[in-house]
Amino acid sequence: MTVLLAFDLLLAASIVGLAAATLLMRDAFAMIVAFIVFGMLLALGWARLVAPDVALAEVAIGAGLSGALLLRTLAHLRGGGLSAQGGASVSAPTNGATQGINALLAGLATCALGLAYLGAPQNVPGLEAHVTDAMPESGVTHPVTAVLLNFRAYDTLMEVVVLLAAVIVVWQVERGLAETPAPALGTVYQGFARVALPVAVIAGGYLLWIGAEAPGGAFQAGAVLGAVAVLGLLSRHVRPAPAHRPLARGTFVAGTAIFALVALGVSGAGRETFEYPPAHAKTLILLIEAMVTVSIAATLAALFHGREPVTVATGKETT
Amino acid sequence: MIALSQATIYGLAGLAVFGLGLMGVLGAAERLRRLIALNLCAAGAGMVLIAAAWRSPPAVPDPVPHALVITGIVVMVSATAVALALIRRLHSLETDTDD
Known part of the structure; x- marks a missing residue:
């Protein structure tokens, strides 16, 4: 101990x-x-x-x-x-007095939060009893997945919308920005990618499937598959081209769209939005999770790539 | 005397990380450093939430704060990506005018 x-x-x-x-x-x-x-x-x-x-x-x-x-x-x-030094963007320097007051106020706020945290009752029951009671109706056996995809599914839908909004904003902000070539990666990296990518794809699929009963789920699986796409971009196995844009846009929207459609589709006949029928809850949750996983993976990879693939003036495709 | 449970240890560490992040957000001069400080703030807040959800074994932790923190992590990476796009754009605008 x-x-x-x-x-x-x-x-x-x-x-x-x-x-x-x-x-x-x-x-x-x-x-x-x-x-x-x-x-x-x-x-x-x-x-x-x-x-x-x-x-x-x-x-x-x-x-x-x-x-x-x-x-x-x-x-x-x-x-x-x-490797190059410099290039860090510096905004207007603040003077010493402002810095001191900022540090003092941040310290005071932290101390106040500390007192509040230590004063709050610890180790007392929270919402876990309600979650345990409702678990049989959730369709899954892992409490965190039940909360994310069933009990508080509206939060999760909004979270997927935030990701969608982020990729839209990034594509708009980067429009017309000059392309910086990604660093060239050596043959050792290419070999590593060939071994690591299939393993990572399997790990992502496993995380998605196991999320119903053990730690894992759509966000972790989406992040692992997103990392696969990032490795693909870095090793030039994946070269975004303007022709990929309709597919990419469809993939970004798919998670949100399926999630919202299922949520609305189960409503009616005495049921509220997001109130899945218990008999079909697991199927519906897995359907949502699978679509959200693919969307998250594509969105995270697009956020890494940054710029929307466009045809530049020379007629060459951008990478 | 406060019992030195895991909730206390990691809760106070989370508050310290939050405080450091807050100072960084207010005081850092570089944009990247300020953005990382904001990420530290979010991580500290998550630590406090997860520490508060901890129950002494064999009781299981409260899953609701866990789901909230997972949502928070995904929202934070979205915000970071947007902020980084703005930083890249600002940088290219500045280098264009400087030349």
């Missing part, structure tokens, strides 16, 4: 230390790497708090894909490579 307590204290201290290191790193590349390591340790902490679903989502999305997005932007800011 004391060993585990020591591990918890050490891990918590490492998480806080890495958060501070992330903000203090002078080099932007080191800053992003520290942030990715922070996400990994955070996921370990969440595993210690018996939250494996959240740990999976954090390690795949929070650390993995956010890290990839940040590194890709850094490569853009540094003109195509990650």
Whole structure:
């Protein structure tokens, strides 16, 4: 027990230390790497708090894909490579007094939250009794999936809409932006991609299927498949072309569309929206999850690629 | 005296991460660093939620905050992607005028 307590204290201290290191790193590349390591340790902490679903989502999305997005932007800011120094965009510097007051207020707000957290009753029953009572009607046996796809499905629908909105905004903002060539990857990487990609596809499918009864589900599976697409983009196995745009748009919308159609379709005859008939709940949840997974994977890959594939003036396709 | 449970340890660590992130959002000069600080804020808030959902074994944790934090992670990566697109756009606008 004391060993585990020591591990918890050490891990918590490492998480806080890495958060501070992330903000203090002078080099932007080191800053992003520290942030990715922070996400990994955070996921370990969440595993210690018996939250494996959240740990999976954090390690795949929070650390993995956010890290990839940040590194890709850094490569853009540094003109195509990650090694060059400089290129970090600096906004107007604030003076010392403002900095001091900001730090003081942030510290005070954190202390107030700390007092509130320590004052709140701990280890008392929350909503888990209600969830356990309703589990037989949910169609799945894993509580987190039941909450995400059944009890609080409206939140999840809005979450998928947020992802859709993000890809629309990114395509609009990047319109007409000059293309930065992605860094060339060597033959070692090509070999790695050939081995890793099929394994990752199987892992993603497994996560989707197992989500009904164990930690996993649409978001974790979507993130793993999104990472497969990112690897494909980096290894040039996938070359987005203007002809892919209708397919891409359809895939982005598919998750939201199927989710909303099922939610509306089950309503009527005394049922509310999102109130799946218990006999078909598992089928409907798996249908929604499968479509949402594909949508999330395509959306995350598009967010990584950034620019909408367009025909440039020279008539060559963009990569 | 506060019992040193996992909820206390990780809850307070989450608050510290949130506070560091808040300082970074307000104080960082570079845009990328400010965006990462905002991500730290979100991670800290998630840590507090998950720590509050923890129950001492053999009781199982509350699944509702878990679902909320998963939603939060996905919303945060969407916000990060949009912010990064804006940063790239601003950078290319600035380099165009500087030349």
